[in-house]
Each structure stands twice: as C-alpha cells, then as structure tokens.
Amino acid sequence: MGNDRQLPSDFETYAAVEQRNLIRRQAGLPPVDLQRELDRIRQAQERWAFEQWMQSPLRFRVEQKMLQRIRRRPNNPSWKPTGMLSGGGWAFHAVLTKQMRKLRARLDR
Known part of the structure; x- marks a missing residue:
C-alpha cells in the first residue's frame, strides 16, 4: 500500500481489483467495478483529510468563536x-462540523 494515509494508490487499486475480479470470475460471480472502487477510496481519503482538518488549531478557534456567540445570547458565560x-x-458538534466544512470549501478555492 502507498504510504500516503495508509490508503492504496490508483495503481495498487487497479492491481487489487484485477486480482479480485479473477477470483470472482473463477467463482462465477460478477466482476467488481473499477470506478466504484476508485470512488470508494477517494471518499475515504477525503474523510481522512477532513478528520485531520478537524484536529487542526483552526478548529479550536472556530469552536471558541461559536461558544462565545452562543454564550452572549442568554448572557451565560x-x-x-x-x-x-x-x-x-x-x-x-454538528454545527461545528458544518462550519468547518464551509470554511474548508472556502479556503480550498
């Protein structure tokens, strides 16, 4: 496997799918779709990258700003x-995650 995030590279995925399809053909099963496997791995990479983003110091700052805003409303520090x-x-946490996703999309542009 590739050393990047412990997820396989495209080349390794192609080889694994080809090997799996060979076994599936021998067993009389339908083949695995290569594009579907690549999409699944890319989604896993995106989830991993977002989890790393959620561990950044920026998350702490966003969380503190949100807490300050919420605490000001009822005047409960x-x-x-x-x-x-x-x-x-x-x-x-759900609102914090949504805010972090919007911030990431805005900064990735």
Missing part, C-alpha cells in the same frame, strides 16, 4: 454544550 439536543453537545 459558563454555558457548555452538553446533552444530545437543543444546542447541546451533539447539536453543537
């Missing part, structure tokens, strides 16, 4: 995102 709903931990 000690508010913490807890719980599952109503702006709590899970909802706060």
Whole structure:
C-alpha cells in the first residue's frame, strides 16, 4: 500500500481489483467495478483529510468563536454544550462540523 494515509494508490487499486475480479470470475460471480472502487477510496481519503482538518488549531478557534456567540445570547458565560439536543453537545458538534466544512470549501478555492 502507498504510504500516503495508509490508503492504496490508483495503481495498487487497479492491481487489487484485477486480482479480485479473477477470483470472482473463477467463482462465477460478477466482476467488481473499477470506478466504484476508485470512488470508494477517494471518499475515504477525503474523510481522512477532513478528520485531520478537524484536529487542526483552526478548529479550536472556530469552536471558541461559536461558544462565545452562543454564550452572549442568554448572557451565560459558563454555558457548555452538553446533552444530545437543543444546542447541546451533539447539536453543537454538528454545527461545528458544518462550519468547518464551509470554511474548508472556502479556503480550498
């Protein structure tokens, strides 16, 4: 496998799919679609890259700005995102992730 993010390169994927299709033909099964495998690996690479992006110091800064904004509304400086709903931990994380995706798209342009 390629050393980049522990995911195979396109060449390694071609070879693996070809080997898998050989075995599948011998077993009488339909072949695996090469494009589908390449798309699956690229999606995994994108997810990995986004996870790395979420670990960056920029995420901490975005999170702090969001917390400040939320704390200002009810004038509660000690508010913490807890719980599952109503702006709590899970909802706060979802909004943070959405904000980070928008920021990444804007910075990647």
